[in-house]
Structure formats: structure tokens, C-alpha cells
Amino acid sequence: MAIHHAAVKKSVTIDRDLLDRLGIERTRNFSATVNESLRMLAALDAQQALVEEWEAEHGPFSEEELRPFLETVLRAQIENTMRALAEHRAASR
């Protein structure tokens, strides 16, 4: 059985040029696009809250502490993108 989340209708105003720049797949089901975008923002807010709560109690992280973690995340992103590109190329041969 599928899980259904309660939904509410909201009236929003969107910049016309922003709407025009969206791909057709994103505008075909606009509610799904909005939900997906908001879900991402909510997840980022929740992660940021975990960090801010910690820093409020223990003091802010220094740049030296953060740098190796940023490097790890970026390296993972690069490796993942290269893997996906290689798979895409192999599939299209």
C-alpha cells in the first residue's frame, strides 16, 4: 500500500522568466517539481540545524577543521560524476 502524505494547497507567485526556463518535464507536473524542490530545501535546513545546534553548544568549527571534509565531499562528487559519465558513454556505444 502506498504511503500518502497530507497535502495542502498554497497560492504562490512565481517569476515568469523562471517558469519559462524550466524544462517541459518539470512543468508537466508542477506540483511534483515544487514538492521535490521544497523537500530538498527542508532536508538541507534540517542538516544545517544539526550543525548549528552543535556549534551553539561547542563553538564554531574552524576552517582548518572543515577543509578536509569539504575536500572529501568534493572528491566523492567528482568521482561519482566521472563514473556516471563513463557508464553513459559505454551504454551509448
Added chain:
Amino acid sequence: MTVDTGWVIAAERDPRRARLHLAALTGLGQVLVVSPVVIVEARQRAGDVGRVDYILARLEQESITPEDGRRASDLLREAGRQSGDPHRRVHQIGLADTLVAALAERLCGIVYTGDPQHLGWLRDAGARITVVPVPF
């Protein structure tokens, strides 16, 4: 980004470095995702369930679909076939890591893991994932 149970347990043991990892991910606009199997395993293995629950409740959660189950089954079967002892290999990897791999494949492909060996076997079996050891 998907995480396996190892990330959650590492976060329980070293909350400061887990927050540093989260700060880096968030700063670069990346979201960590946990699956139901990770929630079960993490709560089972946790020294302090409350600390694990605190983190789990704030991470994005994603359901496992029947398609994930079918994909996980194929990956596990192939990983077993590639080893000299399929039965042993299947048990070594386990259901949870296989479902994590299937979910990671459906999402962005990156999985942060405390056990790169298991996810590596699944990648070698055809999982379209990038296996990254937990960086703390």
C-alpha cells in the same frame, strides 16, 4: 547521498566529526538520505539509541520500493556468483547493505559506508554506485 549503518554508528561515536561532515555536505548543497533498513540496524547496534534517534530524525528518509528489492536481489545474486563461495559471500554482504546499494543507485549514486568491502563487492557486481568510506 546515501549512508549505510556504519555512518550512523560512527556519528553516534564521534558526533563532532559527523557534524563537520554534515556541515561540508550542506555547504555544498548535498543531502544525506537514510533508509528503513539503516534505521533498524543503527538502532540495533547503537550504544545509545537516543543519540542515534536524534540524528536519524533529522536526516532525510527514503522508503525502499519493490523495485529496489528486485534490484537488490539481482545484485546480491551476482555478487555471490562472482565469488568462489556464493553462499558465504551473500551472507557476508547481507540484506541491509544490498538494499542500501539499490537505493544509492536510484538516488545520486554516492554511498558513504563504514564497510567499503561489502559495497565494493556490490559495485563489482554491477551496482552503479560510488563507494566512499565514512570520513571520520
